Amino acid sequence: MRAVSQTLEHVGEWQVAIDADTLEGVFTEAARVVARAVGTTGADSGQWEPIAVQARTLATLLVDWTNELLGRSETSGRAYARVRNFQLRIESSGAAHVSAEVQGRPVDVWLSPLKAATYHRLDLSQRDGRWHATLLFDV
Amino acid sequence: MTRAMPTSPFDTAAPAAATGLAASLVQSGPCRVDLPRSFRSDMRVPARIFADDDLLADILTGEAVTQLVNVTTLPGIVDRALGMPDMHEGYGFPVGGVAATLLPDGVVSPGGVGFDINCGVRLLITPLTRDALGDRHGELTHEISRSIPSGTGRGGRWALTDGELEHVLAEGARYLVRAKGYGVEADLAHTESCGCLDEADPLAVSPRAKDRGRSQLGTIGAGNHFVEVECVEALLDATAAAALGIEPGRIAVLIHTGSRGLGHQVCTDYVRMFDARLAHFGITLPDRQLSCAPASSPEGATYLRAMAAAANFAWANRQLIAHRVRDVIQRMFPRIAAADVRTVYDVAHNIAKRERHDGRELCVHRKGATRAFGPGHAELPDDYKAVGQPVFIPGSMGTATLVLVGTREAESLSFASACHGAGRRLSRGAAKRQVTGAALRRDLERRGIAVRCPSNAGLAEEAPLAYKDVERVAEVVERAGIARRVARLVPIGVVKG
Numbered sequence: 001m002r003a004v005s006q007t008l009e010h011v012g013e014w015q016v017a018i019d020a021d022t023l024e025g026v027f028t029e030a031a032r033v034v035a036r037a038v039g040t041t042g043a044d045s046g047q048w049e050p051i052a053v054q055a056r057t058l059a060t061l062l063v064d065w066t067n068e069l070l071g072r073s074e075t076s077g078r079a080y081a082r083v084r085n086f087q088l089r090i091e092s093s094g095a096a097h098v099s100a101e102v103q104g105r106p107v108d109v110w111l112s113p114l115k116a117a118t119y120h121r122l123d124l125s126q127r128d129g130r131w132h133a134t135l136l137f138d139v
Numbered sequence: 140m141t142r143a144m145p146t147s148p149f150d151t152a153a154p155a156a157a158t159g160l161a162a163s164l165v166q167s168g169p170c171r172v173d174l175p176r177s178f179r180s181d182m183r184v185p186a187r188i189f190a191d192d193d194l195l196a197d198i199l200t201g202e203a204v205t206q207l208v209n210v211t212t213l214p215g216i217v218d219r220a221l222g223m224p225d226m227h228e229g230y231g232f233p234v235g236g237v238a239a240t241l242l243p244d245g246v247v248s249p250g251g252v253g254f255d256i257n258c259g260v261r262l263l264i265t266p267l268t269r270d271a272l273g274d275r276h277g278e279l280t281h282e283i284s285r286s287i288p289s290g291t292g293r294g295g296r297w298a299l300t301d302g303e304l305e306h307v308l309a310e311g312a313r314y315l316v317r318a319k320g321y322g323v324e325a326d327l328a329h330t331e332s333c334g335c336l337d338e339a340d341p342l343a344v345s346p347r348a349k350d351r352g353r354s355q356l357g358t359i360g361a362g363n364h365f366v367e368v369e370c371v372e373a374l375l376d377a378t379a380a381a382a383l384g385i386e387p388g389r390i391a392v393l394i395h396t397g398s399r400g401l402g403h404q405v406c407t408d409y410v411r412m413f414d415a416r417l418a419h420f421g422i423t424l425p426d427r428q429l430s431c432a433p434a435s436s437p438e439g440a441t442y443l444r445a446m447a448a449a450a451n452f453a454w455a456n457r458q459l460i461a462h463r464v465r466d467v468i469q470r471m472f473p474r475i476a477a478a479d480v481r482t483v484y485d486v487a488h489n490i491a492k493r494e495r496h497d498g499r500e501l502c503v504h505r506k507g508a509t510r511a512f513g514p515g516h517a518e519l520p521d522d523y524k525a526v527g528q529p530v531f532i533p534g535s536m537g538t539a540t541l542v543l544v545g546t547r548e549a550e551s552l553s554f555a556s557a558c559h560g561a562g563r564r565l566s567r568g569a570a571k572r573q574v575t576g577a578a579l580r581r582d583l584e585r586r587g588i589a590v591r592c593p594s595n596a597g598l599a600e601e602a603p604l605a606y607k608d609v610e611r612v613a614e615v616v617e618r619a620g621i622a623r624r625v626a627r628l629v630p631i632g633v634v635k636g
Contacts, residue, residue: 011228011563011564116403
């Protein structure tokens, strides 16, 4: 599973592009993006925690998944960069569900100005056999 | 062993796209251009931007005007969508955007408030003079940084019990002053809405939001939030300055923060809810981040109660920070009493409020914009009735902060609104390409500005060159007639997250 992310220019906020060969790669990279932004972490890996999110579309699910991780980080004091047992289900209506386990490391130095991922300029699509996502965060 | 300076996630890529709107803008007054309703078929009202040619050129380089046009499509919007001189591209609403919808059935949009509900500014004025402070400004800045946690996610010293959190959400700054003794009654009189929106309902706030905020009361957060030690450099309107208690040479403290993770989560929760309900309401929007609901609907009414609770949290946050600043000043200068460190005013710049304008009850969204009531307004404290409501336009670390007061004209021009800052002109990545945090830190220190910021990268992202010229922005505000300048304050110490 190969996934990369890069920052796109935005005057007011923070926009990130993710490129991955699978949807699991996109969602896992989104977790890493949030974890890297949250701050520097210690070595302790902690417990695997279950996570489940559902939304009315696949792209919406990516935003909601990202916001779930942001909120969880702030309440637990951990940065969740590792994902396993990833399962994604898309219904005929377009509604999408994700369940997985995430593992977080305690944050030593909080850096993140991230407030939330938004639906603005949201994109999650497949082109040339790869998945591409664009996420805009309020900072 | 030296520890590596934390890095920031922000980097760079392509420049923002230019818009092609300039030709359609019509000059409608001094520092005021209008975009007619005919510009785009889905506009319900025209748009108006307060700017001179230079600021307008900056505004037109991003998507801010397109976003303002999108705002004009909100159901129930009245008169016009407004862009302040510091307007720049955001998401949904532009930052520096104002829109009013007609109640009861006009919509409320969480995107018109933003994630940092009731982000705002409080100005404290102290009896200390620059001469009396002498070379202790670095010590004062340092002690404030030790007393007030900064950085996203970092908790404060007070982990609120469930009961305390309920009180904060329901009563805002009032609870801190009257039940906890963290401040004086005059703080409330000099806070917008006396530091409490009565329609707040803690039950409308999710458990996740409460958990995020529980340990964050009394903290600044990251990004562009700060506590700044300043000196009153010049009075631009001596009469108004006297009414506000601002004298030349006095030391002041400016606090800029909001509702922290609690407010972020409230917005997240309700944007998600409204986005899923748009079809139910029969609303189509050009940008999902404008998702909204009629204020009279159960969803809209519940959001307004949750937003009010988050706003109360923010006022309590700035109240507690002000209390800690007073503690620091008292420790360093035992002859100064807490009450002698006066709140000049505390004003929100991310909020939606029920207000009466021109005989109508409206829901006024101010996203990166400040309320600016003129002289005589019933909501002003008695001691400010003759001059109008204080408005603060903070600079950016090395630059001045302008204190202004609202005008009567602002009522008809801008739903009694003015701008909230200098406004960004460069992305964070672009700022870091032009200056390093270490160089900026050295430059500020050389100019006599003490800096306490854990991240050099974070410092560079908020460099003065990333912002528009605050003096020009304030001048445009005055020329446009929506507020007038009272005093200029210059920074001597900066605490950032």
